[in-house]
Amino acid sequence: MNKYALVGKDISHSRSPEMYRKLISPSVHYDLLDYKTAEEIPSALDLLNIYDGINITSPYKKHFLTQVELTSTALEIGAINCLKKKKGKVIGENTDYLAIVDILKEMQKDYGDLEVIILGDGVMASVARLALKNLGLSFKVLSRKQTNNFNQLNLIEHFQSPTALPVVINTCAREFIFNGIIPNRALFWDFNYNFSQHSSTIPGKVHKYVDGLEMLERQALYAVAFWSK
Known part of the structure; x- marks a missing residue:
């Protein structure tokens, strides 16, 4: 077995x-x-x-x-x-990276230009940054180390493009709960999965809320392939 x-x-x-x-x-x-x-x-x-x-x-x-x-x-x-x-x-x-690249490519296909804000500066933020960089996508990183009232941010102030889809990627651990302001046409991608503190509040504020379960499942597929090589 x-x-x-x-x-x-x-x-x-x-x-x-x-x-x-x-x-x-x-x-x-x-x-x-x-x-x-x-x-x-x-x-x-x-x-x-x-x-x-x-x-x-x-x-x-x-x-x-x-x-x-x-x-x-x-x-x-x-x-x-x-x-x-x-x-x-x-x-x-690192199969997280492979999964993130896949999902970002699908977002590009579905929505065209993306403007991304990453919440957090830990390991998963580093993975997301590399994926975005290698896909040629613009992004900005916000973290509690450099920002006051991090969970109460007005993210509308941080997006610049009038045409690109605003995408918020939350890479923070479950201790962080975002209660700030988000553009209502934004996509909020939470790297956490089954996180009720976000899934019960954020979907009503944005165009789309993406749970982290899809990323988990995709990285698992890549892990199985890696182990079998």
């Missing part, structure tokens, strides 16, 4: 076990490895002596960087969310 696991912190809510059972097999073995501190985490090699593949989520997407060989994408980003062992080597990949 194939065995996989997710490494993270406070991940009891994760949908990964059911997702990978659906993608791989109903009988697949998938564990949630919840570590309160980085010091508790076994080495990448020790984990892959037990599991056929590892997923990684916040706050540990940079934890294994010095222990593994990185793909070109992961090296450029400086963060990984998947591990595998091949021919004695441990390899790290």
Whole structure:
């Protein structure tokens, strides 16, 4: 039986076990490895002596960087969310990036020009920035480090284009709840999924609210492909 696991912190809510059972097999073995501190985490090699593949989520997407060989994408980003062992080597990949690029391309196809504001400056913001840069899309980053009353921002003031679709990408953790002002023609893309604090309030304020579940599912498809190579 194939065995996989997710490494993270406070991940009891994760949908990964059911997702990978659906993608791989109903009988697949998938564990949630919840570590309160980085010091508790076994080495990448020790984990892959037990599991056929590892997923990684916040706050540990940079934890294994010095222990593994990185793909070109992961090296450029400086963060990984998947591990595998091949021919004695441990390899790290970032399938979040691949999923984000796919979804952004579909937005371009559906809406044309996009003007993007990223909320947050953590690892997922870095992944989003690289995807936007490589697609030639303009963007601005806003974070609590540089902005007062971050969750109460008037985002209308930050968009410049009269014709491009305003897109807000929320990369912040679930502790952040946005209660500011958004253009009513905007698309709000939340990297969190099943996040009721946003899904119950933001859809009525914007043209479209995009839950993070689609990104999670797409990165999982890329993870399965990565593990099988």
